[in-house]
Amino acid sequence: MMKDSSDWTKLEPEVNSTDEDEASTYSLKSEAGNFECSVSGLRWVCQEKVSFKYQFCSSEEPMKRMEMMKYMPADITVISGKLFEVYLPHWIFIDDIPEILQKFAVLHIDDCGDVVEKVSEVTSSHVKLSEPVFSPRTALMKMGIPVKIRCNVLIYSKAYASCTVLHVYLIPLDPALKETMDKNKKDFKLIQSHVASITTTKERLLKMLEDLGQEEFNKFKWFLRDSDVLAGLPCIPCSRLENSDILNLVDLMSQTYSQKSLEVTKNIFQKINRNDLVQQ
Incomplete structure (x- = not known):
């Protein structure tokens, strides 16, 4: 079970910076116990005295590859050392996300390439790795859900x-x-x-659509095929709308209309007499 925040002893790292253009290195030492870095929020559990260091680094190229696998970055921490458990910080609110373990993963980078690993536990602030083998690591979250x-x-x-x-x-x-x-x-x-x-725009869109009844939701989808209502924006094909639920529709609208999704939604709300939702 994930420990409460009060169970972690915060340690201040030693910061080493040799060049303004290079990332600083953060060094930490601890006895056995549960600890948290005061700078990054990185947490670790060790059963004996340990010494390790980490630094923040760019993950631009790996992230391009991860996007092709439909993941997006949530946070990044790079460390080295041998520890019993490590908890990587993330910055996603997870309260309304079902099956949370299926949505998060950890990117492991080494000389052989990229490996996406499952996490053993997710809390409001961290993802847990048990007996990790260290390399550059990034917490990832599955794309396709508004957060x-x-x-x-x-x-x-x-x-x-x-x-x-x-x-x-x-x-x-x-x-x-x-x-x-x-x-x-x-x-x-x-x-x-x-x-x-x-x-996010997708989350706002989801909240708005959740207030529709089933008949209103069907009418809403029907208007997404009406070029007059869409005012020059593309219609979503009937074949893609027919069996789509709310989550599917949020994805379709975001892909089709991007930042104009909310404008399209409010226009259709007026058509189906749900002006009360336009102000959301």
Whole structure:
């Protein structure tokens, strides 16, 4: 069973940086017990004294290959060492996701290529690996379901004689990305870092469609074949709509209309007399 957050002893890593253009290395040492890195949120369980290090690195090329397998990145941590259990952090809200173990995986990268491994446990903040063999690792999540993600709101400031300039960024709760932002904004001062959450277009679309009755849902799909209602946007073929449920329809609309999916949905809601849902 996954331990409560109070069961983990937080340790501050030793940070080594030899070049501004290279990622910093974080070194940690611990006795036997349960520990958490205060920088990355990485957790580990060891039965004896251990020493290991990790660093954030780019996973652009592996992620291109993972997208072809219908996975998307949720978080990335790269470490080396021998530990009994490791818990990789992620930034996905999982409360409304069924069969959660089937949705997450871990990317293992070595000289032989990429291997996607199943995880043994998923909690609101971490995925668990038992007796891991280390290499660059990324927590992955299956594509095709709308999700809400935890984010950092970063506010940087720089004072000039005539004014103060603020730069505001909304980024996933990914310490690797924050480290990059801090380096890019080294001439600015970080004045606030706030954890927030955002709702994806697909999740908003799902919430809206869930309020429809079955007859209304059938009418909604019928209007997706009406070129007049779609105002120049492509119709979705009848063969693809006929047996689609709500989740399938969210995917179809997202693929067909992208960011205009919400606009299309609200137009059709007006057609089926569900103006009460237009404000969602």
